[in-house]
Amino acid sequence: MTMHTKFNGALSSVQALPQTYIPTLRVSLVDATSAHAIDALLSKGRRRVAFMNAHCFNVMAANRQYADAVQTADLLLPDGSGVSIATKLAGLELTTNLNGTDLIPALLAQAAKQGKSVFLFGGKPGTAEAAANALTFKIPGLRIAGTLNGYDQAENEDAAIEYINACTPDIVLVATGVPLQDVWLHRNAVRIHADLTMGVGACFDFLAGNVSRAPHALRRIGGEWLWRLAVEPRRMAKRYIVGNVTFLTRVARQAARQVTAVSVMRRGLDVAIAGSAAILLAPLFAATAIAIKIESRGPAFFVQERVGKDGRSFKMLKFRSMCADAESRRAAVLASSDREGICFKSKTDPRITRVGRFIRRFSIDELPQILNVLRGDMSIVGPRPALPVEVAAYPKRAYGRLAVKPGITGIWQVSGRADVGFEKMVDMDLAYAASRTILLDLILIAMTFKAVISGRGAH
Numbered sequence: 001m002t003m004h005t006k007f008n009g010a011l012s013s014v015q016a017l018p019q020t021y022i023p024t025l026r027v028s029l030v031d032a033t034s035a036h037a038i039d040a041l042l043s044k045g046r047r048r049v050a051f052m053n054a055h056c057f058n059v060m061a062a063n064r065q066y067a068d069a070v071q072t073a074d075l076l077l078p079d080g081s082g083v084s085i086a087t088k089l090a091g092l093e094l095t096t097n098l099n100g101t102d103l104i105p106a107l108l109a110q111a112a113k114q115g116k117s118v119f120l121f122g123g124k125p126g127t128a129e130a131a132a133n134a135l136t137f138k139i140p141g142l143r144i145a146g147t148l149n150g151y152d153q154a155e156n157e158d159a160a161i162e163y164i165n166a167c168t169p170d171i172v173l174v175a176t177g178v179p180l181q182d183v184w185l186h187r188n189a190v191r192i193h194a195d196l197t198m199g200v201g202a203c204f205d206f207l208a209g210n211v212s213r214a215p216h217a218l219r220r221i222g223g224e225w226l227w228r229l230a231v232e233p234r235r236m237a238k239r240y241i242v243g244n245v246t247f248l249t250r251v252a253r254q255a256a257r258q259v260t261a262v263s264v265m266r267r268g269l270d271v272a273i274a275g276s277a278a279i280l281l282a283p284l285f286a287a288t289a290i291a292i293k294i295e296s297r298g299p300a301f302f303v304q305e306r307v308g309k310d311g312r313s314f315k316m317l318k319f320r321s322m323c324a325d326a327e328s329r330r331a332a333v334l335a336s337s338d339r340e341g342i343c344f345k346s347k348t349d350p351r352i353t354r355v356g357r358f359i360r361r362f363s364i365d366e367l368p369q370i371l372n373v374l375r376g377d378m379s380i381v382g383p384r385p386a387l388p389v390e391v392a393a394y395p396k397r398a399y400g401r402l403a404v405k406p407g408i409t410g411i412w413q414v415s416g417r418a419d420v421g422f423e424k425m426v427d428m429d430l431a432y433a434a435s436r437t438i439l440l441d442l443i444l445i446a447m448t449f450k451a452v453i454s455g456r457g458a459h
Helices: 009-013 034-042 054-062 064-071 081-089 100-113 127-138 157-166 180-191 203-208 216-220 224-231 233-257 261-280 282-295 327-336 354-361 369-375 388-392 396-403 422-435 438-454
Strands: 047-052 075-078 117-122 143-148 171-175 196-199 301-307 313-319 379-381 407-409
Touching (some): 034 075, 034 196, 047 064, 047 180, 054 081, 064 180, 075 081, 081 233, 100 117, 100 171, 117 127, 117 157, 127 203, 143 157, 157 180, 171 203, 180 196, 216 224, 261 282, 261 379, 282 313, 282 354, 313 369, 369 407, 379 438
Parallel strands (some): 047 075, 047 196, 117 143, 117 171, 171 196
16 A cells, blocks of 8 residues: 555554545555544654545546645645545545635644644635634734745746745645646645645635635535535536546446455355354353453453554454453553554453453353454454554554454464564465455464464463
């Protein structure tokens, strides 16, 4: 997966969505909360940023210059209901819709606190100035370095850039529309002495009051496009009706092409094994739950957030093998880890109960994950599902573990589990992700029985 996101500093918390659902051209969108996106945008370093909505993807399919501009941008921010629907077709869900008209004022409010200045370039004559006035009214302390319109003042490119640099802004917002703004930035961002350059579309028109926003209730449910269609039907009909249908049709076709015979077979194998296990092991489930409840107070099951395929978080189920307050005590025992690398494991972990040690020894604590397999969060075979705190500390190469669904068993699980160091585990998982087959999965499933009986690394 080619990531345009720079995974360092503030960007380490920003997750890039997979490219597989993006029609025609390869890009990686950033998935983050507004706060995390703002931290990333204002972090140290130079970056060029673009917002991406369904219309943008349609333009990409027909405009090579714009496609090049987007593919070489440092960050791409998802904007609009069409992109949100496309991610759901890929089995994902955006953390939030990073609508530019909402994000830019929040970004500039934080920039003002850091003493950063902004330059507004674009719009009809008078629009950038009106937007600047509105921003300074809403954001006390915001420094407007300067403004230029996107018409006569943009005709001489060299003169415009010279003027922008003379104003010494920290942030340059360009609002000349798609694809012009991003192509212009692709060509000129390296000549602009600002850390952050962004294409922001119609943002200035909204800020200046030239175009009205949808009511808040409509915006909350992703219906702002309906408002804009109602206000400007002649101009927006092609973009929102024809354009959205074209985009989603292309997405659906690509998603259908990716459903291969092997993926169907693998999912069928997962469901068959997990479904049979759920029925056959029901008595063991009941006995284990009763034993846990008799020994210690608290629920029989333990639910924990883990990171799955393509960085998607899910709730993983296990039988509780520790005391009920184990999570709050985790920091106190991290130093006792007897395993090299990021992932914590300790044979002497004081939080493990007597029943917990037994069910860990025979991997009974992992059995509830067959429900995760039936839900589609996990597979029978795959890499160990990681904690979010572990993923946040990953070296770059370890992100390859997230290319496939995590599994109940796998190469690491049958090779010694906790006795295998982190770096070696990553090597195993990357090798599996690159060469997995149905036959390999069947072999690993068979080897799991031997690993469970031996109990090697199970603690």
